[in-house]
Amino acid sequence: MNATHDPMRLPNGPGAAAILSAGTGSGALGVFALASDASPVVRHAFTIWPPSGDLSGVTLAAIVVWLVAWFGLSRLWTARDVGLVRVNVAAFAMLIVGLLLTFPPFMDLLQGK
Amino acid sequence: MEISFRDLITVLHGMGFGALFMLAFSGAIGVIYATAVGGAQWVVPHRTTIMFRFYLISMAALAWLAVLSGAYIIYPWYRAVPPAGTTDLSLYPRQLLLSSPLTAGWHVIGMEWKEHIAWFTPIAMTMVAYVFIKYGPQLALHRHMRNAVLGFTAVAFFATAVAGGFGAFLNKYAPVRGGHEIVLFEQH
Numbered sequence: 001m002n003a004t005h006d007p008m009r010l011p012n013g014p015g016a017a018a019i020l021s022a023g024t025g026s027g028a029l030g031v032f033a034l035a036s037d038a039s040p041v042v043r044h045a046f047t048i049w050p051p052s053g054d055l056s057g058v059t060l061a062a063i064v065v066w067l068v069a070w071f072g073l074s075r076l077w078t079a080r081d082v083g084l085v086r087v088n089v090a091a092f093a094m095l096i097v098g099l100l101l102t103f104p105p106f107m108d109l110l111q112g113k
Numbered sequence: 114m115e116i117s118f119r120d121l122i123t124v125l126h127g128m129g130f131g132a133l134f135m136l137a138f139s140g141a142i143g144v145i146y147a148t149a150v151g152g153a154q155w156v157v158p159h160r161t162t163i164m165f166r167f168y169l170i171s172m173a174a175l176a177w178l179a180v181l182s183g184a185y186i187i188y189p190w191y192r193a194v195p196p197a198g199t200t201d202l203s204l205y206p207r208q209l210l211l212s213s214p215l216t217a218g219w220h221v222i223g224m225e226w227k228e229h230i231a232w233f234t235p236i237a238m239t240m241v242a243y244v245f246i247k248y249g250p251q252l253a254l255h256r257h258m259r260n261a262v263l264g265f266t267a268v269a270f271f272a273t274a275v276a277g278g279f280g281a282f283l284n285k286y287a288p289v290r291g292g293h294e295i296v297l298f299e300q301h
Contacts, residue, residue, distance in 0.1 A: 009254050010247070010251055012255050012257075012258055014247055015247060015248060015255065015258045016258070018243050018247075019240060019244070019258070019261045019262075022236050022237055022240035022265060025236050026237075029229065049185070051185075051192075052184050052185055052188050052192075053188075053192060055188065055228050055229075056184065059180075059184065059232050063236075066236055084257035087257075088257055088260065088261045091261065092261075092264060095233070099233070099268070099272075102226065103226060103230075104225045
């Protein structure tokens with residue numbers, strides 16, 4: 001964690017919280033999509049609005065994870081400077097995981113289909 | 114000249130929200146980059162700052178409208194299950210695509226990817242709008258934050274391009290049709 005002494009400069013914590021939580025929500029979207037595709041029980045649990053099927057639950061759960069992560073990290077980092085390189089690496093790693101897990105051929109590969 | 118209600122909503126989803134969002138992308142990249150390289154000392158007129166904020170908030174709002182209309186209005190029409198014995202599947206796009214091995218891939222890969230990947234965009238653009246509003250020209254002092262914002266914007270562009278591209282093809286092979294007809298123009 002780096003301290004800053006420039007009174008004009010805003011701490012990077014709130015921005016880092018937004019970035020990391022966006023990555024977390026994206027990763028969660030991929031994990032939930034894969035779980036729903038792989039397990040009929042999970043698919044049934046995610047079907048909270050039948051006309052849209054499990055998509056309704058998968059996306060709602062990912063949004064909840066994203067917003068809860070954002071709220072928590074914002075409170076934690078509101079007036080702090082954090083290591084943004086590490087935050088970016090973690091956020092983009094989760095974003096890439098999310099992107100891969102929502103790509104149907106990759107989903108099928110993981111499930112041995 | 115008529116259009117069905119479902120066609121109209123699909124056009125609003127794809128062209129009204131999705132395509133308008135795509136058109137706004139180059140502007141978003143320009144706004145973020147120009148603000149960041151201008152630096153914290155860059156004096157931006159208040160009205161310009163408000164316009165930049167409105168621009169990015171509008172993009173995030175368009176992204177949310179696109180995914181919500183897609184998932185909760187159009188997708189149920191797309192995945193509707195036909196009654197047993199139905200031979201004309203034109204009102205059941207998912208079943209129509211799956212009825213032939215030549216078109217099944219448009220659902221198995223196209224729709225199944227589109228329905229999920231589109232959701233990365235509103236999440237990313239909400240974050241981008243928040244960071245821009247919070248930091249504005251100070252993004253120049255936070256190089257890594259600016260890079261993350263531009264990276265997420267690029268991923269949002271990719272996600273929208275995939276969703277929009279497959280949406281256009283799906284609408285070509287198995288359009289969502291039905292509902293009452295709306296007369297747009299009457300020729301006498």
